[in-house]
Amino acid sequence: xxxxxxxxxxxxxxxxxxxxxxxxxxxxxxxxxxxxxxxxxxxxxxxxxxxxxxxxxxxxxxxxxxxxxxxxxxxxxxxxxxxxxxxxxxxxxxxxxxxxxxxxxxxxxxxxxxxxxxxxxxxx
Numbered sequence: 001x002x003x004x005x006x007x008x009x010x011x012x013x014x015x016x017x018x019x020x021x022x023x024x025x026x027x028x029x030x031x032x033x034x035x036x037x038x039x040x041x042x043x044x045x046x047x048x049x050x051x052x053x054x055x056x057x058x059x060x061x062x063x064x065x066x067x068x069x070x071x072x073x074x075x076x077x078x079x080x081x082x083x084x085x086x087x088x089x090x091x092x093x094x095x096x097x098x099x100x101x102x103x104x105x106x107x108x109x110x111x112x113x114x115x116x117x118x119x120x121x122x123x124x
Contacts, residue, residue: 030038063071
């Protein structure tokens, strides 16, 4: 008997690229997105959250054995770069100057509080 995972793999191999359009309706009157959400909810009810933990763990282990540690370093760098570029584009270069000043002020405040606490401890 084929497992759920075999069926999902088969569907992904035979999937046709269909634009993700809200106007695109299937025969049952649902959009492709609505059908996907409904299917996901059905699987969630049938197998529970542990199922997703199991397939996530299997996928992570398969990726780890197939690609190794260097792969994670590589995608981490790409993710960090993309995130930094998105932040820069969203807030502009002056944003970094502002948060740097705030951080420096907070560090200065914490140092002063630490010195005061040490002085009070020494005095008592």
